[in-house]
Amino acid sequence: MSQFKTPLTEKLQISLPIIQAPMAGGITTPQLVAEISNAGGLGSLAAGYMEPQQIRAAIVEIRTLTERPFAVNLFAPEHVQEDYARIQRAQELLAPYRDELGLPTETPSEPYLPNFSEQLSVVLDEGVNCLSFTFGLPASEDIETIKEWGITLIATATHLLEAILLEESGVDLIVAQGAEAGGHRATFIGQPEQGLVGTLALLPLLVNHVRVPIVAAGGVMDGRGLAAALALGAAGVQMGTAFLACPESGAHPLYKEKLSQGTEITTSLSRCFSGRLARGLTNRFITEMQAHEAEWPGYPIQNALTRAIRQAAARQNRPEFMSLWAGQGCPLCTTRPAAELVREWAAQALERSNAGH
Amino acid sequence: MSQFKTPLTEKLQISLPIIQAPMAGGITTPQLVAEISNAGGLGSLAAGYMEPQQIRAAIVEIRTLTERPFAVNLFAPEHVQEDYARIQRAQELLAPYRDELGLPTETPSEPYLPNFSEQLSVVLDEGVNCLSFTFGLPASEDIETIKEWGITLIATATHLLEAILLEESGVDLIVAQGAEAGGHRATFIGQPEQGLVGTLALLPLLVNHVRVPIVAAGGVMDGRGLAAALALGAAGVQMGTAFLACPESGAHPLYKEKLSQGTEITTSLSRCFSGRLARGLTNRFITEMQAHEAEWPGYPIQNALTRAIRQAAARQNRPEFMSLWAGQGCPLCTTRPAAELVREWAAQALERSNAGH
Numbered sequence: 001m002s003q004f005k006t007p008l009t010e011k012l013q014i015s016l017p018i019i020q021a022p023m024a025g026g027i028t029t030p031q032l033v034a035e036i037s038n039a040g041g042l043g044s045l046a047a048g049y050m051e052p053q054q055i056r057a058a059i060v061e062i063r064t065l066t067e068r069p070f071a072v073n074l075f076a077p078e079h080v081q082e083d084y085a086r087i088q089r090a091q092e093l094l095a096p097y098r099d100e101l102g103l104p105t106e107t108p109s110e111p112y113l114p115n116f117s118e119q120l121s122v123v124l125d126e127g128v129n130c131l132s133f134t135f136g137l138p139a140s141e142d143i144e145t146i147k148e149w150g151i152t153l154i155a156t157a158t159h160l161l162e163a164i165l166l167e168e169s170g171v172d173l174i175v176a177q178g179a180e181a182g183g184h185r186a187t188f189i190g191q192p193e194q195g196l197v198g199t200l201a202l203l204p205l206l207v208n209h210v211r212v213p214i215v216a217a218g219g220v221m222d223g224r225g226l227a228a229a230l231a232l233g234a235a236g237v238q239m240g241t242a243f244l245a246c247p248e249s250g251a252h253p254l255y256k257e258k259l260s261q262g263t264e265i266t267t268s269l270s271r272c273f274s275g276r277l278a279r280g281l282t283n284r285f286i287t288e289m290q291a292h293e294a295e296w297p298g299y300p301i302q303n304a305l306t307r308a309i310r311q312a313a314a315r316q317n318r319p320e321f322m323s324l325w326a327g328q329g330c331p332l333c334t335t336r337p338a339a340e341l342v343r344e345w346a347a348q349a350l351e352r353s354n355a356g357h
Numbered sequence: 358m359s360q361f362k363t364p365l366t367e368k369l370q371i372s373l374p375i376i377q378a379p380m381a382g383g384i385t386t387p388q389l390v391a392e393i394s395n396a397g398g399l400g401s402l403a404a405g406y407m408e409p410q411q412i413r414a415a416i417v418e419i420r421t422l423t424e425r426p427f428a429v430n431l432f433a434p435e436h437v438q439e440d441y442a443r444i445q446r447a448q449e450l451l452a453p454y455r456d457e458l459g460l461p462t463e464t465p466s467e468p469y470l471p472n473f474s475e476q477l478s479v480v481l482d483e484g485v486n487c488l489s490f491t492f493g494l495p496a497s498e499d500i501e502t503i504k505e506w507g508i509t510l511i512a513t514a515t516h517l518l519e520a521i522l523l524e525e526s527g528v529d530l531i532v533a534q535g536a537e538a539g540g541h542r543a544t545f546i547g548q549p550e551q552g553l554v555g556t557l558a559l560l561p562l563l564v565n566h567v568r569v570p571i572v573a574a575g576g577v578m579d580g581r582g583l584a585a586a587l588a589l590g591a592a593g594v595q596m597g598t599a600f601l602a603c604p605e606s607g608a609h610p611l612y613k614e615k616l617s618q619g620t621e622i623t624t625s626l627s628r629c630f631s632g633r634l635a636r637g638l639t640n641r642f643i644t645e646m647q648a649h650e651a652e653w654p655g656y657p658i659q660n661a662l663t664r665a666i667r668q669a670a671a672r673q674n675r676p677e678f679m680s681l682w683a684g685q686g687c688p689l690c691t692t693r694p695a696a697e698l699v700r701e702w703a704a705q706a707l708e709r710s711n712a713g714h
Binding site for chain 1: 559566579581589590620684688706709
């Protein structure tokens with residue numbers, strides 16, 4: 001197959017301009033990450049919610065499966081603001097679901113997330129060569145350290161101001177997350193609506209105004225989307241939803257089953273699962289909680305409050321209470337192996353664009 | 358310049374796969390329509406709000422300026438549901454704006470829109486060869502008549518079910534309106550959210566499931582967007598926002614000025630101007646009325662209720678009360694002549710795609 005040559009493939013020393021999006025919650029298994037890297041793309045371990053020792057174990061396992069580059073994704077640490085009135089109101093709203101799942105009431109407390117410094121230490125210690133961040137960037141000392149270690153630094157922008165800020169911070173690649181994307185909105189500056197621009201509109205604007213290579217995320221489901229992103233000026237794509245139903249994906253079997261229902265599925269944006277706006281398959285929990293969108297505590301508190309519900313729902317096979325993150329392209333999901341898909345998309349894109357060399 | 362050859366150019370006998378979107382409210386002047394058709398695209402006269410004799414005069418004028426094909430756009434007629442409690446509440450909410458603009462209180466009554474049958478008669482009588490509809494399709498008798506007259510029929514879909522219905526109704530081309538698009542959402546089946554899918558996700562889904570050629574609308578601002586749409590499987594694009602600031606556009610001078618403020622401008626979706634969800638530049642009226650989104654009467658009643666306000670705002674140069682429809686690509690607007698833009702985009706797209714022949 002012909003090789004692609006874009007600023008993304010050059011910077012990461014990979015052969016195809018396809019990054020597998022970090023998808024937290026156990027979806028990015030070492031198998032998925034490795035298969036995609038082996039196929040010529042860049043696998044990403046979504047480590048934001050993982051404890052340091054889990055991250056280390058996953059990296060070690062990935063390395064038994066591939067010698068190619070892969071990325072680790074972390075969440076930029078943030079100030080947690082505890083609002084007890086909101087927490088109490090959330091517990092009231094969540095109580096009927098706990099009852100339905102047979103769960104006791106519990107109020108989680110700090111720490112709501114694994115320790116960021118320890119997560120970062122593991123990544124540095126393991127000599128990972130590509131690190132991506134969601135929800136902004138860590139403190140400038142951390143960025144300096146990451147740069148000193150020679151690690152390629154990727155961060156996500158949802159509007160132009162964020163992209164400019166990331167460029168000024170010295171990131172090597174910017175993922176432009178369009179409104180179509182599944183999972184959490186990466187918005188870290190301004191109002192949520194400001195960060196809900198469709199990929200087709202967002203990409204050329206960022207390409208015009210920043211010099212750092214831009215990677216398109218949101219709505220890209222196959223080689224047609226890759227070709228479109230390259231035509232818009234992107235250096236490549238980051239694809240998540242398109243891998244969700246692959247055999248290597250760690251998504252719950254019922255989650256994969258929902259994704260296979262073709263054109264019948266739709267997505268919604270909601271804060272109900274984590275306190276942060278995110279896009280997922282519309283299910284009973286999202287629908288019933290829609291009216292309370294403005295009442296939830298912020299991330300990561302709401303995320304901690306719903307954790308037991310989501311975990312019990314997974315154990316009890318109740319997808320109506322799971323966070324089934326998915327992008328607007330989800331009706332195009334397939335259940336084929338990840339490596340096969342990556343190779344096919346690359347070939348499709350080469351047919352449709354002039355980016356191949 | 359090389360010629361494009363797509364199902365769109367073939368069906369309409371035009372040389373470039375670019376439709377100028379119908380933009381109601383005086384924007385699609387005969388000059389704009391004719392310039393775009395003369396450049397090789399398809400100009401569209403947005404006649405939805407025009408009285409039959411105005412439509413006739415505009416068609417006659419366009420014909421003095423071009424011999425090439427152009428389209429006329431009409432709104433599919435719909436049942437008007439008068440809800441007096443909502444009308445009264447809307448009048449209360451609008452009263453402070455009327456005061457600020459020095460307008461008396463008035464309650465418009467039926468007819469809220471020009472007579473559709475008379476509009477259609479003029480279009481048939483004038484021998485227009487391409488007719489596009491927004492908000493669904495007219496009654497099947499009207500469609501039959503249009504088809505009997507040999508007119509190319511275009512309609513807009515915002516999700517797959519709408520596209521399937523339009524295909525079954527016998528339309529010749531379907532415009533896939535992505536969530537990025539400016540102006541009214543064309544959604545005519547299901548909930549508004551169902552029709553808010555980004556172009557990059559919407560397009561390949563429709564291409565996979567309907568045989569009628571698909572035209573991409575929403576977020577396309579230049580040749581990069583055209584190339585992307587072609588890569589996604591579209592037969593061409595429909596572009597509106599990209600023409601708003603052209604010298605030939607009938608947009609208010611202050612509307613054009615706002616569009617020239619580059620990266621500082623943002624858009625919002627709102628029902629406040631017409632009762633139907635539409636995307637426009639975020640201004641004072643949209644912002645202040647955001648909390649009342651669920652209270653407005655439906656279209657076209659709300660449209661009639663705000664008409665005097667919008668007209669006075671235009672006369673008094675108060676863009677904060679005008680409906681400044683614009684898509685999410687608006688920061689890429691330019692003030693260059695329409696024909697020059699169309700030719701440049703086509704050349705850009707040919708460079709970036711393999712659709713040229």
